[in-house]
Amino acid sequence: MLTIAPAPQASSLSPQRPHAVLIGSGFGGLAAAIRLGARGYRVTVLEKLEAPGGRAFVYRQDGFTFDAGPTIVTAPFLFEELWRLCGREMSDDVELRATTPFYRIRFQDGASFDYCGDSEAMRMEVARFSPRDVEGYERFMRRSEEIYRIGFERLGDVPFSSPMDMARIAGDLARLQGYRSVYSLVSQYFRDERLRTIFSFHPLLIGGSPFRASAIYCLISFLEQRWGVHFAMGGTGRLVSGLVDLIEGQGGVVRCGAEVAEIVVEDGAAKGVRLASGETLPAHIVVSNADSAWTYRHLLPPSTRRRWTNRKIERASYSMGLFLWYFGTRRRYEDVAHHTILLGPRYRELLNDIFERKTLSPDFSLYLHRPTATDPSLAPQGCDTFYVLSPVPNLEGGQHWNALAEPYRQKIARALEDSILPGLGREIVSSRISTPLEFETRLSSFRGAAFGLEPVLTQSAWFRPHNTSEDIRNLFLVGAGTHPGAGLPGVLSSARILDKVAPHASAFV
Numbered sequence: 001m002l003t004i005a006p007a008p009q010a011s012s013l014s015p016q017r018p019h020a021v022l023i024g025s026g027f028g029g030l031a032a033a034i035r036l037g038a039r040g041y042r043v044t045v046l047e048k049l050e051a052p053g054g055r056a057f058v059y060r061q062d063g064f065t066f067d068a069g070p071t072i073v074t075a076p077f078l079f080e081e082l083w084r085l086c087g088r089e090m091s092d093d094v095e096l097r098a099t100t101p102f103y104r105i106r107f108q109d110g111a112s113f114d115y116c117g118d119s120e121a122m123r124m125e126v127a128r129f130s131p132r133d134v135e136g137y138e139r140f141m142r143r144s145e146e147i148y149r150i151g152f153e154r155l156g157d158v159p160f161s162s163p164m165d166m167a168r169i170a171g172d173l174a175r176l177q178g179y180r181s182v183y184s185l186v187s188q189y190f191r192d193e194r195l196r197t198i199f200s201f202h203p204l205l206i207g208g209s210p211f212r213a214s215a216i217y218c219l220i221s222f223l224e225q226r227w228g229v230h231f232a233m234g235g236t237g238r239l240v241s242g243l244v245d246l247i248e249g250q251g252g253v254v255r256c257g258a259e260v261a262e263i264v265v266e267d268g269a270a271k272g273v274r275l276a277s278g279e280t281l282p283a284h285i286v287v288s289n290a291d292s293a294w295t296y297r298h299l300l301p302p303s304t305r306r307r308w309t310n311r312k313i314e315r316a317s318y319s320m321g322l323f324l325w326y327f328g329t330r331r332r333y334e335d336v337a338h339h340t341i342l343l344g345p346r347y348r349e350l351l352n353d354i355f356e357r358k359t360l361s362p363d364f365s366l367y368l369h370r371p372t373a374t375d376p377s378l379a380p381q382g383c384d385t386f387y388v389l390s391p392v393p394n395l396e397g398g399q400h401w402n403a404l405a406e407p408y409r410q411k412i413a414r415a416l417e418d419s420i421l422p423g424l425g426r427e428i429v430s431s432r433i434s435t436p437l438e439f440e441t442r443l444s445s446f447r448g449a450a451f452g453l454e455p456v457l458t459q460s461a462w463f464r465p466h467n468t469s470e471d472i473r474n475l476f477l478v479g480a481g482t483h484p485g486a487g488l489p490g491v492l493s494s495a496r497i498l499d500k501v502a503p504h505a506s507a508f509v
Contacts (some may be wrong), residue, residue: 011314013081016509017040017041017042017505018040018041018042018284018285018505018507018508018509019041019042019043019044019281019282019283019284020033020036020041020042020043020044020283020284020285020287020505021044021046021272021273021281021285021286021287021289022036022043022044022045022046022286022287022289023046023260023263023273023286023287023288023289023290023295023299024045024046024047024048024054024288024289024290024479025045025046025047025049025052025053025054025240025244025246025254025256025289026053026054026055026056026479026491027054027056027070027239027240027243027488027491027492028289028478028479028480028491028492028494028495029045029054029287029289029478029479030045030052030240030243030244030247030490031082031243031478031491031495031496032287032289032476032478032494032495032498033045033136033247033252033254033287034082034085034086034243034246034247034250034495035082035085035495035496035498035499036250036285036287036498036502036505037247037250037251037502038085038086038250039499039502039505040504040505040506041203041284041285041401041505042251042252043247043250043251043252043253044249044252044253044255044283045252045253045255046255046256046258046259046260046273046275046281047254047255047257047258048257048258048259048260048444049256049257050444051256052240052241052244052254052256053068053237053240054069054289054443055068055069055450056068056069056070056236056239056240056441057069057237058235058236058237058240059326059432061432062328062429062430063328063377063379063380063383063430063431064107064118064326064328064378064379064380064383064385064430065235065237065377065379065385066326066387066432067235067237067369067371068234068324068326068434069203069236069290069386070236070488071231071236071369071371071387072205072229072230072231072339072488073096073198073229073230073231073232073236073239073488074220074223074224074227074228074229074230074487074488074489075223075227075488075489076090076096076228076230077121077227077228078488078489078492078493078496079094079096079239079492081496082243082245082246082492083242084203086246086249086250088246092230093242093245094233094234094238094239094242095232095233095234096230096231096233097230097231097233097374097375098228098229098230099229099230099231099338099339099373099382100116100117100118100341100375101114101115101116102115102116102117102224102228102229102339103115103229103337103339103340103341103463104337104339104340104341105197105198105340105341105343106202106340106341106342106343106419106420107194108343108344108345109179109481110419111129111194112494113125113129113194113198114337116197117224117225117228117229119141119225119230122137123137123138124495126195126477128195129192129194129195130171130191130192130195132191132192132250133189133190133191133192133195136189136190136191137189137190137195137199139189139444140189140199141147141184141216141221141222141225143185143189143218143223144218144220144222144225145222145226146176147176147215147216147218147219147222148219148223148226150169150172150176151176151216151261152219152220152489153276154221155169155461156482156484156489156490156493157484157493157496157497157500158500159414159466159467159468159483159497159500159501160461160462160464160466160483161462161466161467161468161501162462163180163462165461165462166221166461166463168462173216176215177215178214178215178216178457179214179215179452179457180215181210181212181213181214181215182200182202182203182208182210182211182213182214182215182217182218183196183200183210183211183348184211184215185215185218185239186199186200186210186218187200190292191269192209197343197347199221199407201341202217202218202220202221203217203220203455204320204391204497205220205449205487206319206455206480206485206486206487206490207319207320207355207449207450207451207452207454207455207480207486208319208451208456209320209351209355209454210351210454210456211348211351211352211355212274212355212454212456213353213454213455213456214455214456214457214460216457216460217455221287223489227341231338231371231374231375231486232378233374233375234375234377234378235371235375235378248448258275258277259272259275259276259277260273260274260275260276260290260299261275261276261299262274262299262300262301263286263288263295263299263300263472263475264280264282265300265301265304265472268472268473269281269471269472269473269474269475270285270286270472270473270474270475271283271474272344273286273288280311280447284474284505284508285474285475285476285502286474286475286476287475287476287477287478287498287502288391288475288476288477288478289477289478289479289483290444290475290478290479291443291444291445291446291452291479291480292452292453292464292465292479292481292482293313293316293318293446293447293452293453294444294445294446295477295481296308296313296465296471297310297313297314297446298444300471300472304468304471305471305472306470306471307470307471308465308470308471313446316454316459317453317454317455317456317459318394318396318446318447318449318452318453318454319394319448319449319450319451319452319453319454319455319486320354320355320391320393320394320450320451321391321392321393321394321395321397321435321436321439321448321449321450322389322390322391322392322394322434322435322436322439322450323389323390323392323405323408323409323412323433323434323435323436324387324388324389324390324433324434324435325387325388325409325412325413325431325432325433326386326387326430326431326432326433326434327382327386327387327388327427327428327430327431327432328379328380328383328384328385328386328428328429328430329386329421329424329427329429330382330383330427330428330429331383331384331427332372332382332383332384333370333384333420335420336368336370336373336420336421337370337373338369338370338371338373338374339368339369339370340367340368340370340420341365341366341368342365342366342367342368342415342416342419342420343365344363344365344366345363346361346363347365350363350364350365351391353393354391354392354393355393355454357401358393358394358396358397358398359393359397360392360393360399360404360408362396364390364391364392364411364412364415365390365391366388366389366390366412366415366416367388367389368386368387368388368389368416369386369387369389370384370385370386371385372385383429384387388412388416390408390412392435392436393436394436394447394448394449394450395436395437395440395448395449396447399436401435401436401437402437404435405431405433405435408457409433410422411429413425413428435448436448436450451486452479452480452481452486453465453481453485455486460483460484460485461483461484464481464482464483464485465481465482465483466479466483467482467483467494467497467498467501468483468501468502476498476501476502478491478494478495478498479491479494479495482494482508483497
């Protein structure tokens with residue numbers, strides 16, 4: 001059972017072990033806490049919300065369990081490593097179950113494509129859509145593997161601390177055509193427009209447009225084939241509670257309802273944090289799992305910053321926003337897959353509306369998550385748990401979500417009822433929504449951007465906020481806003497980088 005430690009007594013703040021304070025209990029922060037605990041630190045994780053998880057918060061209402069954010073585990077070994085650092089096996093605490101198909105992709109005309117990890121089944125699906133593209137699919141997957149070997153295995157947990165780090169990979173970037181967009185590279189291998197869509201949508205899983213994100217993100221196709229797509233039984237929140245248990249088993253503390261108002265800086269170095277309550281916690285190092293733009297813009301005074309100035313932060317480009325509707329039904333929809341992508345009538349034009357024009361379109365594409373397809377325990381007996389996600393502009397678009405949210409939800413409900421959830425309107429028994437406004441106010445996401453900085457080449461690797469702060473000594477960053485970026489493999493890899501850039505606890509003894 002998950003237990004949240006109370007605020008430590010003042011006398012406990014200065015035992016022998018050096019102290020590391022972590023801001024935020026998303027997956028990046030929890031993974032970083034475990035890695036620092038294994039390296040000798042006394043760890044305190046501070047979470048603004050009433051329970052841990054950050055974007056992986058869990059809502060429970062009316063007998064339904066709703067995972068607020070991440071629903072797809074694609075690199076389980078990164079979690080397994082954390083359990084082994086604590087001398088335990090993940091399988092003893094959390095069951096990961098493979099899902100198949102990975103995604104069911106449904107087009108506006110009702111045609112669907114089951115995207116899975118079986119190469120022969122994938123060749124058959126491609127042939128069903130376009131026989132002439134089967135050979136192109138095979139070549140694309142070989143290219144995806146090549147990009148994966150370099151972009152993920154070699155560089156995914158490598159800190160980019162200087163321009164020379166970029167210079168060293170410039171040849172690989174050019175050879176792998178990282179300067180192209182994902183869609184552009186995919187189009188070299190597929191002639192059928194529907195297949196171009198199917199094999200280019202992956203950047204949307206990390207907040208990017210396939211027409212703007214670097215072709216390096218084509219590695220996701222092989223990453224999924226190599227490791228599969230998994231779901232944690234009990235919901236993604238089971239992973240959160242398992243990681244909290246590991247931290248507490250190391251002697252660390254997780255404090256919820258503890259909002260950080262400021263990182264304390266003295267003589268150019270992070271010395272601790274001040275909470276919104278006024279309490280100050282001293283620390284030898286500070287690790288921020290908060291949104292990187294929020295960290296620099298709101299948790300550090302401008303006088304301490306040289307690189308990440310307010311002007312630079314505000315001129316950067318940010319990922320899309322999300323409209324999320326969580327709902328439970330009194331019946332089960334047995335024909336609906338665990339993960340379904342429902343494509344609207346437009347692809348490029350819709351994404352241009354979201355990322356460039358920042359306008360709320362009359363049409364949409366949707367991701368529908370039905371976890372009860374795999375784990376019926378997440379709903380009352382005979383019921384289904386869902387959430388549906390619609391990519392929308394971040395708050396830079398100026399939309400007034402307090403007024404727009406309910407009409408937009410109704411529009412999505414009608415679209416689902418007309419397509420794959422017949423009779424939905426009379427079956428709903430539980431409902432809640434989340435908009436980009438909530439991402440800003442509740443999750444402290446700059447401009448309500450759900451994934452932080454947009455994953456484009458000019459905001460990747462060295463161009464992204466570094467894992468070691470360029471401005472403040474003993475301040476480190478993990479999570480979606482730093483290298484390598486968003487998505488569970490990205491944020492867990494950012495915590496891995498701490499092993500290379502943060503001093504061992506013995507350095508302070």
